[in-house]
Amino acid sequence: MSYRRDHRSSKSALFDGFDKLEEGNLRSSPSFSHEIKEHDNDKTIDGLQDRVAFLKRLTGDIHDEVESHNRFLDRMGNGMDATRGIMSGTMDRFKKVFEKKSNQKMCTLVMGFVVSFLIIYYLIRMLRYVRG
Numbered sequence: 001m002s003y004r005r006d007h008r009s010s011k012s013a014l015f016d017g018f019d020k021l022e023e024g025n026l027r028s029s030p031s032f033s034h035e036i037k038e039h040d041n042d043k044t045i046d047g048l049q050d051r052v053a054f055l056k057r058l059t060g061d062i063h064d065e066v067e068s069h070n071r072f073l074d075r076m077g078n079g080m081d082a083t084r085g086i087m088s089g090t091m092d093r094f095k096k097v098f099e100k101k102s103n104q105k106m107c108t109l110v111m112g113f114v115v116s117f118l119i120i121y122y123l124i125r126m127l128r129y130v131r132g
Contacts, residue, residue: 097103 097107
């Protein structure tokens, strides 16, 4: 216990020339305290200005990215519309071809040739693979 008393008395002796020592903080003149507060405020304002500038750049980048994606989606939508138009025209032509019996027989014959060609091509490739 006496150590604490001695320690406190040595602190008060050390800081005797200043105002009171309160909770580890040194009280000083009001003008000095005001300057410290102003300095802290300036540091805080600078930090906030840096953050605001960063957020401004970030929102600008996000805006540019959104604009880019919107242009891409518009082009993709236009491409899909064009493809839909082409496909509907092709389907209409197929419907016209299959309406008549003679055209239906002709399409069956053409499809048979295409399937036969694919089977022969596949067999030739398999033979080359087995040999080589």
